[in-house]
Amino acid sequence: MTSEAMTTLDGTVARLQEVFSAAEPALTTLDEITGDGDFGVNLREGFSEVADRLAGPDAPAPWDTVRAVFLDEVGGTSGPLFGLLFQSLGTRAARSDSYVDALRGGISDGLAAIQRVGEAEVGDRTMVDALAPAVEALGADGDHVDAMVSAAVAGALSTAALRARRGRASYLGERAVGHPDPGAVGVALLLCVLAEPVSGTEKSKGERARLLDAVSGNA
Ligand code: ADP
Numbered sequence: 056m057t058s059e060a061m062t063t064l065d066g067t068v069a070r071l072q073e074v075f076s077a078a079e080p081a082l083t084t085l086d087e088i089t090g091d092g093d094f095g096v097n098l099r100e101g102f103s104e105v106a107d108r109l110a111g112p113d114a115p116a117p118w119d120t121v122r123a124v125f126l127d128e129v130g131g132t133s134g135p136l137f138g139l140l141f142q143s144l145g146t147r148a149a150r151s152d153s154y155v156d157a158l159r160g161g162i163s164d165g166l167a168a169i170q171r172v173g174e175a176e177v178g179d180r181t182m183v184d185a186l187a188p189a190v191e192a193l194g195a196d197g198d199h200v201d202a203m204v205s206a207a208v209a210g211a212l213s214t215a216a217l218r219a220r221r222g223r224a225s226y227l228g229e230r231a232v233g234h235p236d237p238g239a240v241g242v243a244l245l246l247c248v249l250a251e252p253v254s255g256t257e258k259s260k261g262e263r264a265r266l267l268d269a270v271s272g273n274a
Pocket residue numbers: 086090091092093094097130131132133134136169172173174175180181182183221222223224236237238239
């Protein structure tokens with residue numbers, strides 16, 4: 056039996072493909088300034104590979120496909136790190152009927168896994184700067200999904216003022232300063248979409264515009 060939380064999570068996959076396809080140029084621009092330019096394409100192609108696999112006659116389970124594609128196929132530093140986050144979300148969703156609880160547990164476990172592998176702390180200018188405030192905003196109980204989205208977006212935007220200590224951007228020194236970290240922006244976009252089943256599309260749209268305006272304003 057598929058849990059209610061997993062059914063809801065599965066339902067976000069098509070939206071994720073849509074949103075990351077639309078955001079690809081902005082994310083590419085950002086990674087061209089602060090990295091090597093592959094970040095937006097990696098994410099877009101990852102979700103497009105997921106869509107291809109789901110289109111077949113014996114289509115696999117949607118979220119499990121997202122996990123497998125990002126862990127095993129998507130390149131860059133961020134591909135497998137997103138894979139760990141997707142894996143944690145899937146594990147929690149499979150065990151819960153509450154989608155909000157699955158988000159809380161999955162994002163928190165995902166952050167722990169990403170930090171175990173990548174060893175980044177808050178302030179190092181990575182996706183951790185969007186994830187850690189999201190976990191804090193979700194808290195130990197209750198529905199704080201709106202607050203989570205706002206915290207993730209604020210965390211992502213705050214990376215514009217940071218100098219990178221991890222990943223490729225750490226070789227760039229001051230060049231990256233003034234532009235938000237692509238991985239943090241990607242995570243915030245992801246959380247906007249994951250919040251949609253709870254908070255609706257208007258909140259997500261407003262927060263995504265806030266993020267992407269800042270990106271294009273900087274480019
Ligand atoms: P690459 O630099 O290998 O091309 P990507 O373009 O796929 O990597 O992803 C870049 C993003 O990965 C960065 O913007 C940052 O958010 C994230 N990142 C890099 N190193 C780490 C790390 N050690 N821990 C967490 N996130 C990281």
